[in-house]
Amino acid sequence: MKNILLKKGQEIQSKLCEISDFIYHNPELGNEEYKAVEKLTSFLEEHNFEIEKEFLGIETAFRATCDSKKEGPTIGYLCEYDALPEIGHGCGHNMIGTMSAGAGIILSKVLDKVGGKIIVYGTPAEETNGAKVIFAEQGVFDELEAAMMVHPSDKTMESGTSMALYPLQFTYKGKTAHAASCPQEGINALNSVIQLFNGIDALRQHVTTDVRMHGIITNGGVAANIVPNEAVAQFYFRAANKETLDDLLVKVKKIAEGAALMTGSTLEMTRYELPNDNLKTNKNLSKNFNKNLRESGITDINEPKDAGSSDIGNVSHKTATIHPYIGIANCSVTCHSVKMADSTITSFAHERLLIGTLALAYTGYDVLTNKVDLKG
Numbered sequence: 001m002k003n004i005l006l007k008k009g010q011e012i013q014s015k016l017c018e019i020s021d022f023i024y025h026n027p028e029l030g031n032e033e034y035k036a037v038e039k040l041t042s043f044l045e046e047h048n049f050e051i052e053k054e055f056l057g058i059e060t061a062f063r064a065t066c067d068s069k070k071e072g073p074t075i076g077y078l079c080e081y082d083a084l085p086e087i088g089h090g091c092g093h094n095m096i097g098t099m100s101a102g103a104g105i106i107l108s109k110v111l112d113k114v115g116g117k118i119i120v121y122g123t124p125a126e127e128t129n130g131a132k133v134i135f136a137e138q139g140v141f142d143e144l145e146a147a148m149m150v151h152p153s154d155k156t157m158e159s160g161t162s163m164a165l166y167p168l169q170f171t172y173k174g175k176t177a178h179a180a181s182c183p184q185e186g187i188n189a190l191n192s193v194i195q196l197f198n199g200i201d202a203l204r205q206h207v208t209t210d211v212r213m214h215g216i217i218t219n220g221g222v223a224a225n226i227v228p229n230e231a232v233a234q235f236y237f238r239a240a241n242k243e244t245l246d247d248l249l250v251k252v253k254k255i256a257e258g259a260a261l262m263t264g265s266t267l268e269m270t271r272y273e274l275p276n277d278n279l280k281t282n283k284n285l286s287k288n289f290n291k292n293l294r295e296s297g298i299t300d301i302n303e304p305k306d307a308g309s310s311d312i313g314n315v316s317h318k319t320a321t322i323h324p325y326i327g328i329a330n331c332s333v334t335c336h337s338v339k340m341a342d343s344t345i346t347s348f349a350h351e352r353l354l355i356g357t358l359a360l361a362y363t364g365y366d367v368l369t370n371k372v373d374l375k376g
């Protein structure tokens, strides 16, 4: 049966390259990916997928279904297609969306024979306000036996872990005054932000090595001769798992409150973006994917890398999930760079585009035919 999948893959290879290159040439920021969505959904529709656009009321989200109407597992392929400001597809999401849609299409060609259902999800804004978080919160992934996607990189790597992340904004409010003639009348909100940074830096001594705390000041006042009556900082807090992160946040919030007390300013804390859970890779699904990748011609599969955070983490707490990396460059290329974006349209990347798509389709086939113990 996998020979049939290979043949179907070869039949759509030029279309896959065309779509991935089109998205590369038309980079769109998160939640504005109109052209990419149009391209991917038309492709899926041509191959008889039923399309729901503006899924969950999110303009650039979609859900595309192919149902055999026969007993069997439901497989989810996750598309990403958002770009980065100024550097375009420096994270290679043009390839992610294409591989996931392509895998769904290839697998759909044998679905009638094996039963089950394939769902391709369009999940916008991975780089900022990852829609997978909302999908997970709304129970969308509860319909799946397994969810998968492949991320381009300079090296091929097994699916590993990613960190839980919580974005927190601190807004301090004080009182303006002339900074030289009557400073005693002012309440300096910026001083609270500075104490917040100092307090967080002191906390670094007392956290586990997995913890990451990094922030910026987005408002530090308007002029040096005015006591700042408002100052704002945004932070990302990360840890290997949600439990550690929750404990950390309790301490951080006390520091933030202390910084308000020190100046007499008031404090408001808000979650300014969606949080991510840590990624839990399903070991057996990952082994199966690696086997399929080897059979498709990629044998240099490296250990998982220390990843940042991604909304794929939230998916992995709902269903068996993998998020492996496929090498698309012959040399070392940094993620989130123009060089990485340009690497996605080379002939080597085009070869890898088909291999990644096929490995996803083969793995889906193995799940549909119950060859993978997803409890593992």
Ligand SMILES: [Zn+2]
Binding pocket: 091, 127, 336
């Ligand atoms: Zn990225």
Ligand SMILES: [Zn+2]
Binding pocket: 091, 092, 093, 126, 151
């Ligand atoms: Zn990415």
